[in-house]
Amino acid sequence: MTQIKTIGFVGLGVMGEHMCANLVRKSGLPVHIFDRSPEAIARVAEAGGIAAPSLEAVGAAADVVFLSLPSIDQVETVCESLLQAAPAPRMIVDMSTSDVARTRALAARLAAAGIAFVDAPVARTREAAVQGTLFITVGGDAGEVEAIRGFLACMGSDVLHCGAVGCGQIVKILNNITVMMTVNALSEVLTIGRRAGVDGRELFNALSQGSADSFVLRNHGLKSLVPDSFPEKVFPVDYAIKDAALALSLARAGGFEPHIATYTHDMLCKTRDAGFAPNYHPAVIQLIDGRAGAPRG
Template identity: 75%
Template sequence: MTTQIENIGFVGLGVMGEPMCANLIGKSGLPVHVYDQSAAPVERLAAKGGIAEPSLEALAQASDIVFLSLPSIAQVETVCATLMQASPAPRMIVDMSTSEVARSRALASKLAAAGIEFVDAPVARTAAAAASGTLFITVGGSADQFERLRPLLGCMGSDVLHCGGTGCGQIVKILNNIMVFMTVNALSEVLTIGRRAGMDGKELFEALSQGSADSFALRNHGMKSLVPDSFPEKVFPVDYAIKDASLALALAAEGGFEPHIAQYTHGLLCRTRDAGFSKNYHPAMIRLVDGRVAAQPA
């Protein structure tokens, strides 16, 4: 991508993608072309100044760079196959989804052969952070690509980190998430032990936050979800956590490593899903940890 970016495309306007795109529209100073299979978010973004496109092909032809926010690498591959066939095609595609590392790297090679740059830039933090433009964005690509993208990524994230070459953004995102899931698993056990020993959960976690056990997960997942026993829907559900935990296990397998804690946590998430919490916020796993809900027989 050697010439100036004049038009942006954004595909995938879900819970995270819509507010991310809204920030690009409001902050980038560039025309932002939008497409999604659902008409409602397209209409909302068009009302904010986005340019609604009738198809992926039309969006590709109008955009120098296309950002993707999609459920998985399968959808990313499908969308990229369509974008590649457009004439003209975009010069760069940036995958902000959480995608499998090996398939992301293979896709990057395929796009490069067609003259299209590919960068992985998955996002972390919440839908509220997507709305406020304070996401954590981990970027895999060359130093030059990172510098060219930084102003646009800065419209969506307050912390934009170059992690290395292609796929490294995904590696950091995947390992960030499995670390959170494993920590929530541990916090669930600690909270259960403390409560059964006669201590109030809120007082326990407040005390732990003052010592070496303090962590982001303790203060957020722990105090805001585990302690009040609140696991709403539409807040990073168990199904999403299972997907990301599976990506971490796949990454470990590619390296010939068997991660016991990650495997156990993945299994716990699967049991939580099977117990009826697939759409609930993933700290709902405590309900199986503390025995209030029995795991379904295999």
């Protein structure tokens, strides 16, 4: 790939705004930005981003366009608009968490139009997005991945090439379902401990010193499950359901019916139906320990 001189970024949400701001500050290149939120555009523009009037304008101005969107539905729609740009970008990098089969189909469609495609979904927290310390799992041609590795490093401290297109998504989806299954397990452990008379914080602090220790225990467990803190706009239940469904789809495509992942997806759906759709997904404990159960009318 010839030298990249301009960048585009579409999707300035909870994660994307901070990822884009890091690109603006660190890449040394012009970054053309677009989002449906004027407030998010204004914040990134203040940091040096260049506000574009449309998706097509981003595509025409940028050699490479990065996407951070809710799902493959939005990714496909945005890519259709970018295809209409004159000239179209030379590469699109999807940093969303997206369906694997549809990601690969989209990559083939873009390749037919002469546009390279790389999937590079991100893991870790919103604070990691702010600090530029995300974990980025990447799928795509090795040469194309190397061409953008420096830009990915502006947003993440750990960038791992996992294989061909779609492989970055596979690793990210399985990372997320592992986290959600662990949250369910910790919710059961916390419920058992509390009912047996142990303080929840003391229990998790003790477990963190033994073989049960994990990032999920120290982060989701001690920071959310123990204090019963489930704020909005921090990876909500709705997003967790989407990612759990992607994991189930992957499993079934391989002829496997998972039990723990299915239970986790079902509990998240019940949590959504009980009225907690916008809350941080560890809110599932309120269904597991019996405090909430009947859907709110």
